[in-house]
Amino acid sequence: MVKELRIGMLGCGFMGKAHSNAWLQVPHFFPTQYRPVLKACYGRQEDRKQLEEFAARWGYESIETDWRKVVQRPDIDLVDVCVPNHMHHDVVIAAAEAGKIIVCEKPLALNAKEGEEMVAAVEKAGVPNMVSFNYRRVPAIALFKQLIDEGRVGRVFHYRATYNQDYTISAKVPQGGLALWRLDARVAGSGVTGDLLAHSIDTAEWLNGPIKAVAAHTETFVKERVHAETGQVEKVTIDDACMFLAIFANGSIGTFESTRYARGRKNYNTFEINGDRGSIYFDLENPHILEFFRYEDPDGRRVESHITGWQKIHVTQSEHPYMKHWWVPGCTIGYEHTFINSFADFLASLEGGPKFQPDLHSALRTQRVCDAVLESARTHQWVEIPE
Numbered sequence: 319m320v321k322e323l324r325i326g327m328l329g330c331g332f333m334g335k336a337h338s339n340a341w342l343q344v345p346h347f348f349p350t351q352y353r354p355v356l357k358a359c360y361g362r363q364e365d366r367k368q369l370e371e372f373a374a375r376w377g378y379e380s381i382e383t384d385w386r387k388v389v390q391r392p393d394i395d396l397v398d399v400c401v402p403n404h405m406h407h408d409v410v411i412a413a414a415e416a417g418k419i420i421v422c423e424k425p426l427a428l429n430a431k432e433g434e435e436m437v438a439a440v441e442k443a444g445v446p447n448m449v450s451f452n453y454r455r456v457p458a459i460a461l462f463k464q465l466i467d468e469g470r471v472g473r474v475f476h477y478r479a480t481y482n483q484d485y486t487i488s489a490k491v492p493q494g495g496l497a498l499w500r501l502d503a504r505v506a507g508s509g510v511t512g513d514l515l516a517h518s519i520d521t522a523e524w525l526n527g528p529i530k531a532v533a534a535h536t537e538t539f540v541k542e543r544v545h546a547e548t549g550q551v552e553k554v555t556i557d558d559a560c561m562f563l564a565i566f567a568n569g570s571i572g573t574f575e576s577t578r579y580a581r582g583r584k585n586y587n588t589f590e591i592n593g594d595r596g597s598i599y600f601d602l603e604n605p606h607i608l609e610f611f612r613y614e615d616p617d618g619r620r621v622e623s624h625i626t627g628w629q630k631i632h633v634t635q636s637e638h639p640y641m642k643h644w645w646v647p648g649c650t651i652g653y654e655h656t657f658i659n660s661f662a663d664f665l666a667s668l669e670g671g672p673k674f675q676p677d678l679h680s681a682l683r684t685q686r687v688c689d690a691v692l693e694s695a696r697t698h699q700w701v702e703i704p705e
């Protein structure tokens with residue numbers, strides 16, 4: 319039986335587009351009884367032209383410039399939160415109180431205190447919810463996890479993550495407004511820590527277990543920028559770059575680096591794990607490739623040394639995570655598919671399948687690690703993360 323799932327989209331920018339596309343595509347590729355219907359879309363009054371074009375292009379039935387109207391409309395089943403971080407708290411709590419299913423973009427909130435209140439609200443309301451750490455649904459990253467779970471890495475010694483970009487090097491880039499709200503701490507909460515390292519931390523804890531403690535340093539290279547909305551030169555209070563050391567509960571140690579000042583790097587999200595049996599490496603700029611160094615198999619058998627070496631797995635076989643829903647082996651999928659894969663898993667969980675992860679409750683951990691990183695950078699001390 320086909321069930322309509324009426325979507326209220328909050329945000330008509332980058333993620334609004336990625337999510338709208340995913341809602342429309344998911345029933346074409348995955349078995350689901352749900353038929354998402356793009357019911358209403360919110361954007362700010364000042365972004366109204368963009369909102370109207372967006373709604374027409376994606377086929378939204380209506381637009382709103384007051385997000386509360388979307389949340390309260392009785393013809394909306396699911397609220398999809400694709401607005402900047404400072405809105406997540408109020409929006410999610412209002413949506414939970416209105417009994418809506420909730421999809422929330424990362425980072426969960428501006429800080430863990432907000433996150434706790436959001437988790438309390440969704441748990442009180444008992445509404446299904448997910449946080450969009452979509453990289454878990456890159457097939458090569460899901461295969462990374464599978465190889466670890468199969469025992470192919472063994473005892474882990476090191477975890478190494480980078481998430482680098484280069485689009486804020488010029489001091490002429492303003493802060494504030496569409497996309498550039500990321501440079502305004504009041505709207506973003508933090509800089510690369512919440513925006514980019516939140517992804518790296520979510521993936522790291524998923525692959526390698528909880529982080530126990532962190533020691534961080536942050537830097538703001540351009541101290542003042544024009545604010546696009548006020549026209550005034552204002553102090554920049556986000557972290558432009560952040561590096562931190564991490565101790566994992568499994569005894570391994572990690573390094574994390576993120577910046578928007580790495581000339582030539584666009585979305586350089588990489589991570590590597592080194593264990594006694596093998597190593598695995600992933601680079602989002604080559605998303606269909608997983609690099610694996612196989613030294614010893616889980617049964618203790620050594621790979622003959624004359625044929626050991628890094629192998630590049632082209633993650634497009636039907637045996638690979640998600641790939642049987644897409645094309646024939648050898649045909650790659652891309653960035654937009656990570657959102658479609660995510661919604662497929664979320665809809666499956668609504669239909670009684672495995673509980674979707676991460677939900678708001680588990681995304682709160684990532685927020686706590688982000689808070690600890692920023693506290694460590696402020697105090698120059700190691701900071702432990704509460705369990």
Ligand SMILES: NC(=O)c1ccc[n+]([C@@H]2O[C@H](COP(=O)([O-])OP(=O)(O)OC[C@H]3O[C@@H](n4cnc5c(N)ncnc54)[C@H](O)[C@@H]3O)[C@@H](O)[C@H]2O)c1
Nearest residue numbers: 329330331332333361362365400401423424495496497499
């Ligand atoms: N999962 C991912 O990989 C990923 C990627 C990009 C963004 N995100 C997250 O998605 C959310 C939205 O990001 P985006 O890149 O789509 O944003 P965007 O700038 O492209 O769009 C922002 C939308 O929010 C509205 N808005 C409301 N208040 C605003 C304000 N003060 N400043 C600017 N816009 C405002 C705008 O009208 C617009 O519709 C953020 O929480 C971000 O962290 C996640």
